[in-house]
Amino acid sequence: MVWTAHVLSLFPEMFPGPLGQSLAGKGLQRGDWAMTVTDIRDFATDRHRTVDDSPFGGGAGMVMRPDVVASAIDAARHKADGITKVIYFSPRGRVMDQALVRELAAEPGVILLCGRFEGVDQRVLEAREVEEVSLGDFILSGGEIAALALMDAVVRLLPGVTGNSASLEEESFADGLLEYPHYTRPPVWEGRAVPDVLLSGHHEKIRDWRQRQSEELTKNRRRDLWDRRERKF
Incomplete structure (x- = not known):
């Protein structure tokens, strides 16, 4: 079984992006690792494919709905066949470091939840035991760039992807x-x-x-x- 990233995003066309090039891209073509990308909007239940709504308590922006996000996570876990770890990219999370990258490389894979708007309803993060991870003390427009960074860091540690393991x-x-x-x-x-x-x-x-x-x-x-x-x- 190869290491697999299951990406949940509102912008699936952003993948594989740069990971389709260079050593990571060659490894992907060879089957050294794998990626599946799912459009979160596929799990919306209305004809407008709505994935967000106004925040309770007021405030700017919109929040991703827990029912839609939960359905996307559940489907990914079912498809992933044993991969249960879900990471959501958030400034509140554990700062990504090489120790975390090594941990993830030792797993069979990971589900990556890419948020947008003001974020994801807290209830789904708790109900699905989602781990929050941050790239650092700055804000991105969404989780897609963070997901690409994490995958790049993990994939280069996988057997066969990087030519010179001594480096x-x-x-x-x-x-x-x-x-x-x-x-x-x-x-x-x-x-x-x-x-x-x-x-x-x-x-x-x-x-x-x-x-x-x-x-x-x-x-x-x-x-x-x-x-x-x-x-x-």
């Missing part, structure tokens, strides 16, 4: 640190030289240099990651 072990967040700087030819560019140690051919010294660079970058740019790592060790 996954050395990148940022793999060990709680930001990744060290990279250099390639020419050795001198606009008067800027590649660090001598990288040209030395001394693999142990290169590893030590890269480790120190990762540590310094993390301490200077992401003190939260550094402090978390310090507490862990």
